[in-house]
Amino acid sequence: MKHTVGIIGIGHFAGYxxxxxxxxxxxxxxxxxxxxxxxxxxxxxxxEKISVFDTAQQAVDGASVVIVATRPGDVQRALSGVVFQEHQVVISVAAGVTLAQLQPLIGPATAVRALPIACVAINKSPIVMLPENAAAREVLGPLGQVHVLQDEQQFTAGTALVGAFYALMFPLMNHLSDWTAKQGLDETTARALVVETIAGASGMAIHDAQLSFQDIWTSLAVPGGISERGMEEVERNDGLTIWSDALDAVVAKLGGTA
Ligand SMILES: NC(=O)c1ccc[n+]([C@@H]2O[C@H](COP(=O)([O-])OP(=O)(O)OC[C@H]3O[C@@H](n4cnc5c(N)ncnc54)[C@H](OP(=O)(O)O)[C@@H]3O)[C@@H](O)[C@H]2O)c1
Structure with missing residues (x-):
């Protein structure tokens, strides 16, 4: 047993x-x-090794790492009056709460931001973290792949990509499987084909890590072929820019400007 982890804010995300x-x-x-x-x-x-307490202080006492998983607007109230020790590390997973906002709430403890996403539940989450911290890495590492970012601006971009894009994949998959089913395939097959195609693309991107995405695309888009024909249509509708526009909107929301 390496760490005792306190969790404050036992809602939807804490379940994952x-x-x-x-x-x-x-x-x-x-x-x-x-x-x-x-x-x-x-x-x-x-x-098996879980204890439930009636106060936040009890959940914090004896913990080496504390994860704060309330909604962003509740972080301050949730930590109010809780006493932390210098050796403790407090990881906030609340989107948009900066280290500068977190630190005064936790006294001498060390503040860390992290953004795991729902696929922590299957230990496959990309996790952005700021700054590097050994205890936080030990606790979060088994939940996926930890990427330490350099500053708050990078963390905001990482939050948009990892946090929002992950969720946006599901309406996209829904759209694609609906289209496939409308062509006459049964829904189970349509769903499986969408999921396996995306998993296959991700798997090859991991396998061919030395190649840029553009190189992989070039190797697939035979001139005059079906992939090139599909891409013409995506570009005619500015379909790629829509995705970066969506992430820009998320960054603006995280910064409080939208
Ligand atoms: N949902 C995701 O996939 C996801 C992904 C990454 C990060 N996050 C972050 O995770 C956080 C929680 O999101 P969520 O979707 O889990 O929200 P949620 O379901 O509303 O859960 C938040 C929990 O915080 C508890 N809480 C509120 N005020 C508290 C207080 N003063 N003391 C102790 N507990 C308090 C609430 O308890 P009660 O039920 O008793 O009110 C609730 O159970 C957010 O900051 C979000 O940015 C979420």
């Missing part, structure tokens, strides 16, 4: 986190502060 920690039971023991006993009990059933 606890699910991911359940797969690496030997790495962590969990101390939850939940205001909802029924929900806490359901989570407790997922993980």
């Amino acid at each position: 986190l606890i699910g991911g920690f359940a797969a690496v039971k030997d790495n962590v023991a969990l101390q939850l502060y939940s205001r909802n006993q029924e929900r806490a009990a359901a989570h407790a059933a997922l993980h």
